[in-house]
Amino acid sequence: MHSPLSTKTLSAGLAVVLAATGALLGCSKDSSKGVGETQAATTASAAGGLAVSEKEVVVGQLHSATGTMAISETGSIEAERLAIDQINQAGGLLGKQIKIIQQDGASDWPTFAEKAKLLLEEDHVACVFGCWTSASRKAVLPVFEKDNGLLYYPTFYEGLEQSKNVFYTGQEATQQILAGLDWIHKEKNANTFFLIGSDYIWPRTSNKIARKHIENVLKGSVVGEEYYPLGYTEFGSLINKIKAVKPDVVYAIVVGGSNVSFYKQLKAAGVTAQNQTLLTISVTEDELLGIGGENMVGYYAAMKYFQSLDNDNNKKFVAAFKAKYGPNSVIGDVTQAAYLGPWLYKAAVEKAQSFDVDKVVAASPGIELTTAPEGYVKIHPNHHLWSKLRVGQAQLDGQYKVVYESELIEPNPFPKGYQ
């Protein structure tokens, strides 16, 4: 007798619970709708729902302050902060002071995506300065496109990308590669090239472009193309191969700690600028600090900026950077590109007279910056920058001496005939 009754009671109880849950669910559904509506209301009132108040505008900074990429990203963090400080001192953006919320991507790509989401959806930042590796940029891209955020990306990279929500302040591959190869072909009468890279997307895509240019335009030949895992430290066999083939130019895109091993071992094996021409697109002053000028002296690097550039903008920039971060700090290509981000954003916001992402993006193409340390830059409708290419020759003191400067080069992230 007992058990059927209790079953009945149980099922009755269950029904009540179910009904209650249903009601609760319905209720919460309704309330969530309500929240959404209120949010939409605030969105309409305050510049696209962004964290912009009477006195300040909040922007995000998303780099790796810890982990293996901190080596490279520290310079970008410093440069962006310097630019924002300078903008604030000069009166801010549309009369508002810029406040930075910094998140740490910790050299981990999913963390980058998570932190990007946090910045855009919780903090409602007006824009983000961030990322360094292509992998981290690819990880945050869907977040920025979904939430209609705005990202300023500082690194020279492989191209083949263009997003409404991203501005690329570094050079894409063709800007960095073609003019440099032309120069060394003409200047050093170079016809045979040995391509070397770390084994991931940027060196491989860049070398693909270099190979097409060497074979189809310069009518030279590629006598070797080799890739080594990231962090690799034993280049003895590679160096012997270079010695066996004797190319006119070694074209090197080795990154990170491997760089140090590569150049130290080249020198120790008796390969120096006196008997081998070498052109790299991956060694900025930052890396040179680790490699040591004495191991690299005489080799060439092709990029858009060197710390030694002789113009007034750059002198002011270098002085300000050293005043803030110490006399021994060095500034590489990417650090300068990161410095451009806040200034380009300022110019776009002032042109749009708004912080609204769509309006800022629409106002951006055609914006010129005459105060850039690298000289004049201009935003192309494809969200990359018109910029020059320089070839620098490494000096004993860890700086580059500029030996060549190109005309302004149009960015072309999807180069025909090079893919």
Next chain:
Amino acid sequence: MNAAIWAMQAFTGLSTFCVLLLMALGLAIIFGQMGVINMAHGEFMTVGAYTTYLLSEVSQRWLPGLTNWYFFLSIAVSFLLAGAFGLLVEHLMIRKLYRRPLDTLLATWGLSLIMQQGFRSVFGAREVSAKLPDWLMGSVKPSAAIDIPINGLVVIGLTAALTALVFFALFSTRFGIDVRATMQNRPMASAAGINTARVDRLTFGLGCGLAGVAGAAFTTIGSTGPTSGSAYIVDTFLVVVFGGAQSLFGTIASAFSIAQTQATTEFFMTGSMAKVVTLSAIILILMVRPQGLFALKVRR
């Protein structure tokens, strides 16, 4: 292919062998003899590398007379510093985990992360370079076409000397007998009057000190950064496991075969593919001989 390239390629193989062996010596003692899975081994190398960097800065600024020779001093100091730090770590952490190998793995991995961030906070995230004396970065030219890097020769010499020392210490001294006895049968060794706790501490310290020396030597061929030690850890374990964890001869044989395979395949294909071939060969051999190349016969 001419003879000069062959000669230099042979030297490359030899010098890769010495680098692998130098990395693995310390771990062969800690993991092989003691059975401690020390994931922070790479960071002890980094201690040695930063010691060398600091000494190079000191000698440049205050003791210019030492600039040419500080490198040898830094090898000794690296050994002492890394060894002392190893003793400390053993006392505070490892000692309590001897019967829990998997916990040691986690604890030392945590230690490695802490040490990496410690280096980053003290020395900065950027890589630094110890300024090496000019004579060390040159090359010997036995003939016009052959360049033998001097830093390679130094690494080879150092490896030979250290290996000899380790063998001497383990097989010809009272300390070595104590170590081997403790590792083979702890209760019996203890019953025979050996202070096993002290032996453990010294053995761990010795292994860490050797890692420090390896780190100092690697400043001549590689970079010094907060994470540069962790780049070596996989290769290091590979050498020790492939050789047969408890055999020092095994470690040497394994370092030699891995280095020669790597250097030779690298010459005929690209670096990434060479690594694939080497690792595949190791996996195949370990499938047939899971105990590694050499296995010590011990009654358990």
